[in-house]
Amino acid sequence: MNALRLAVSWLTVIPVSGPVRVDRRTAGHAITLAPLIGLALGTVAAGVCWLLVTAGLTTLLAGLLTVGLLALLTRGMHLDGLADTVDGLGSYGPPQRAREIMKTGGAGPFGVAALVFAIAVQSAAFATLAEQHRWLAIVFAVAAGRVAVVLACRTGIPAAPDAGFGALVAGTQPRTAVMIWSALAAIAAAVAVPDNLWLGPIAVLGALALAVVVTRHCVRRFEGLSGDVLGAVVEITVSVAAVGFSLVL
16 A cells, blocks of 8 residues: 555655655555556546547647646656656766756756657647547556556666665566566557557557667666656657557558
């Protein structure tokens, strides 16, 4: 229960108090439960998107408002992590300088461009999924972003220097958790695109594979994992999975 409360307090805006003291064991269990939180967030997002479209809004506006709702439900921390990570990657300076840029709190030109691009891609993809009535695809796209967090915290991934959150969760996920959640995500995604059962799993596995590549690059670039990188991985995975689900082949 401590891990579940911690996962809710970390990953959503819901005012749930986590345990007073958090150690790596509890933090690791919270990360293992992250896909369940993603599933809940995705269900809310898909339900709201359906309500907006049913109420007469255009699918594009409904998609944009759905992305805004997800940002609100997660305190915008994943988008903030995406902006900070891209600013750090775009600095072309040494790892220490890149980490300093990520901690400044502001968004530079690279970060702003990444935010605009991610929001636009997710909004358009959600709109397309709404037009196709692929509501489960929205659910699983959001959940896939949290499965990517499990992969990013797998065993062997070090924490970046001075990374408080990264030090708690980096390297906490055993191979079994990575394999189970990846398999479950791929199997569940098969029903996201019922007329093309193979498209869903390919979209999810492709998004997760990209998340692994991004994580590895960021770990090399920043000398370890940080909370900002996890936020970036979430947004990238949601975007790629949603686009993949929206394809008509």
